[in-house]
Amino acid sequence: xxxxxxxxxxxxxxxxxxxxxxxxxxxxxxxxxxxxxxxxxxxxxxxxxxxxxxxxxxxxxxxxxxxxxxxxxxxxxxxxxxxxxxxxxxxxxxxxxxxxxxxxxxxxxxxxxxxxxxxxxxxxxxxxxxxxxxxxxxxxxxxxxxxxxxxxxxxxxxxxxxxxxxxxxxxxxxxxxxxxxxxxxxxxxxxxxxxxxxxxxxxxxxxxxxxxxxxxxxxx
Amino acid sequence: xxxxxxxxxxxxxxxxxxxxxxxxxxxxxxxxxxxxxxxxxxxxxxxxxxxxxxxxxxxxxxxxxxxxxxxxxxxxxxxxxxxxxxxxxxxxxxxxxxxxxxxxxxxxxxxxxxxxxxxxxxxxxxxxxxxxxxxxxxxxxxxxxxxxxxxxxxxxxxxxxxxxxxxxxxxxxxxxxxxxxxxxxxxxxxxxxxxxxxxxxxxxxxxxxxxxxx
Numbered sequence: 001x002x003x004x005x006x007x008x009x010x011x012x013x014x015x016x017x018x019x020x021x022x023x024x025x026x027x028x029x030x031x032x033x034x035x036x037x038x039x040x041x042x043x044x045x046x047x048x049x050x051x052x053x054x055x056x057x058x059x060x061x062x063x064x065x066x067x068x069x070x071x072x073x074x075x076x077x078x079x080x081x082x083x084x085x086x087x088x089x090x091x092x093x094x095x096x097x098x099x100x101x102x103x104x105x106x107x108x109x110x111x112x113x114x115x116x117x118x119x120x121x122x123x124x125x126x127x128x129x130x131x132x133x134x135x136x137x138x139x140x141x142x143x144x145x146x147x148x149x150x151x152x153x154x155x156x157x158x159x160x161x162x163x164x165x166x167x168x169x170x171x172x173x174x175x176x177x178x179x180x181x182x183x184x185x186x187x188x189x190x191x192x193x194x195x196x197x198x199x200x201x202x203x204x205x206x207x208x209x210x211x212x213x214x215x216x217x218x219x220x
Numbered sequence: 221x222x223x224x225x226x227x228x229x230x231x232x233x234x235x236x237x238x239x240x241x242x243x244x245x246x247x248x249x250x251x252x253x254x255x256x257x258x259x260x261x262x263x264x265x266x267x268x269x270x271x272x273x274x275x276x277x278x279x280x281x282x283x284x285x286x287x288x289x290x291x292x293x294x295x296x297x298x299x300x301x302x303x304x305x306x307x308x309x310x311x312x313x314x315x316x317x318x319x320x321x322x323x324x325x326x327x328x329x330x331x332x333x334x335x336x337x338x339x340x341x342x343x344x345x346x347x348x349x350x351x352x353x354x355x356x357x358x359x360x361x362x363x364x365x366x367x368x369x370x371x372x373x374x375x376x377x378x379x380x381x382x383x384x385x386x387x388x389x390x391x392x393x394x395x396x397x398x399x400x401x402x403x404x405x406x407x408x409x410x411x412x413x414x415x416x417x418x419x420x421x422x423x424x425x426x427x428x429x430x431x432x433x434x
Contacts, residue, residue, distance in 0.1 A: 032371065036382065039368070043385055046392035053396045054286075057403040067287055067395040074388030081372075081381035139381070 002190035003061045006181070006197030007051035007068075013201035014045035021208045033086055037167075037211040040078030041204050047071020065129070069136060072178070076139040079171055083146035091150050091161055098153060105149035108172060109141040115179045123186050133182070140175045147171040164214035167207065174203040228332050229262055253318045256300050257325020257362075264293045264326075265333065282402060290394035294387055297322055297358070298365045302383065305369040312370040319366030323359030330354065349401070349410045356413035357397045360420070361390035 018041060024034045050068040055061065092098055116137065120130050151168040155161035181196035233255050240251045268289050272279075276288055301319050309315075331350045335342055365386045372382030400409030 035371070039382070039385055039389070043389050043392070046389055046396070050392050050396050050399075053399045057399050057405065058282075065287055067290060067392050070291075070388045071392050074385040074392075077381040077388075078385045081385075085381070 002193045003185060003188075004052070004055045006185075006193050007048045007055070009197050010201050010204070011045060011048035011052055013205050014041050014048060017041060017205040017208045018045065020205075021212050024208070024212055031215050033082055033164075034208075034211040034215050036078050036082045036086075037207060040075040040082075041208055043071045043074030043078060044204060045071075047074070065132065069133075072182075073136045073139060076137075076143050076175070079175075080139045080143040080146070083143055083150060083168075083171075087150055087164065088146055091153055091158075101149055101153050104152060105145050108144035108148035108175070112137070112141045112144050112175055112179050115176075115183055119183055119186055125186060133186075137179065137182070140179065144172060144175040147175065159217065160214075163217035164210070167210035167214045170203055170206045170210050174200065174207060177203060224336060225262055225265060225329075225333050228336065229258055229329060232328060232332065233258055249314075250317060250321050253300065253321035254325035254328075257297070257322035257327075257358075258329040260296050260300070260322065261326045261329035261333070264289075264296050265330075267292055267296070285398045285402065286395045290391045290398060291387075293326070294361055294365070294390040294394055297326055297362045298383075298387055298390070301362065301366045301369060305366075305373055310370050310373045312367060315366040315370050316363065319362040320359045323362035324355060326362075327355035327358040330358070349406065353397070353401070353410040353413050356417045357394065360413055360416050361394050363420075364390050364393070 018038065021034075021038065024038045047068040047070065050066070050071060051061075054066070054068075092102075116134050119125070119133065123130065125133070147168045150161070151165055151172060153161055155165075177196055177199040181193065181200050184192040184196055236251050236255055240248045240255075243251060268284075271288055271292065272284055276284060279288065300322060301315060304318060305315060331354055334350065335347075365383075368386035368389075369379075369383060372379050372386075397409050397412055400406065400412065403409075
């Protein structure tokens with residue numbers, strides 16, 4: 001029941017976000033960056049729709065490999081492609097001046113990976129599912145490194161670093177909270193599932209807002 | 221009759237191949253990709269049979285068609301589009317029509333195969349639902365990949381994660397459709413691709429109108 005409510009809440013928030021910021025999709029002059037973020041949110045929307053549809057049709061939750069999980073992977077792959085493919089080459093020139101920020105940013109993937117350790121150690125999932133879940137979560141782990149790095153890098157007079165900082169901070173919050181949410185789902189801790197899904201759903205809308213706002217400030 | 225699917229494919233493809241000889245270039249391309257879609261449908265059917273019999277033996281038909289076949293079919297349908305986008309052209313208009321053609325060809329073969337297998341239980345209503353909704357669904361899924369690839373191909377770092385995200389989106393859309401179409405909420409499944417198509421058609425119409433006005 002809580003599982004179904006959290007998927008429904010996520011679906012609702014994603015749809016609201018995509019409608020509120022629909023000009024990201026339909027304005028061909030917009031940069032690719034917010035479109036990829038919107039694609040990521042759309043992947044989660046479809047994944048949540050898959051979960052909700054399964055509940056409506058079967059009146060129960062599915063335990064095992066399900067396509068909704070690929071929606072989540074697709075979202076974090078989109079965020080990774082934004083961070084690594086587009087933003088990192090603009091923000092980080094591989095100079096020694098930014099070395100300490102790269103080191104600090106490693107903490108994000110460590111934290112996200114460490115949240116999975118209880119899953120491997122104590123859950124009732126088959127080992128194949130645990131490994132699959134962790135491998136599927138690798139895009140989120142890698143994306144968290146770049147998002148944290150882009151959040152803490154100094155702007156050095158480049159307005160676009162500051163412009164997309166709120167987006168990057170929100171992305172880090174999303175990556176950590178979604179990891180916690182998935183772990184809580186596996187352990188079926190219902191109140192925790194609800195609370196984490198509220199954080200995740202809010203982060204998804206905020207992600208679209210800050211992506212759009214960041215690009216608008218960036219291109220002034 | 222194990223080879224019935226091949227008999228069906230030949231019966232459908234032969235006239236299309238003959239038509240290709242006398243068609244102009246654009247029409248020939250459309251027909252060619254439709255035939256490719258038909259061939260992919262056969263490959264997907266055989267692949268799904270192998271997965272059902274050898275890998276996912278414990279899954280029932282519902283879970284097989286909502287968790288496994290959407291992924292395999294969307295990946296197989298995306299291969300020719302990926303090939304064209306990487307090696308030939310990434311122009312959106314060309315990828316758009318080719319993706320639609322592959323989806324339509326796939327749907328034609330799939331519907332025909334299902335019709336033959338369930339000949340006792342088909343009806344006009346079944347034909348309307350399968351014809352419009354399934355055909356549109358397959359086209360929309362392949363179209364999504366085709367249009368998306370034309371956007372993400374611009375930079376290599378964006379291409380691979382972007383393509384995966386597009387395949388995921390297509391697979392989940394396909395899975396949701398299969399879920400509803402096999403349930404008591406069949407009408408939701410039928411309306412989903414029709415609604416998506418109408419939104420897409422309206423968007424394209426507006427875009428064309430804006431371009432004409434400019």
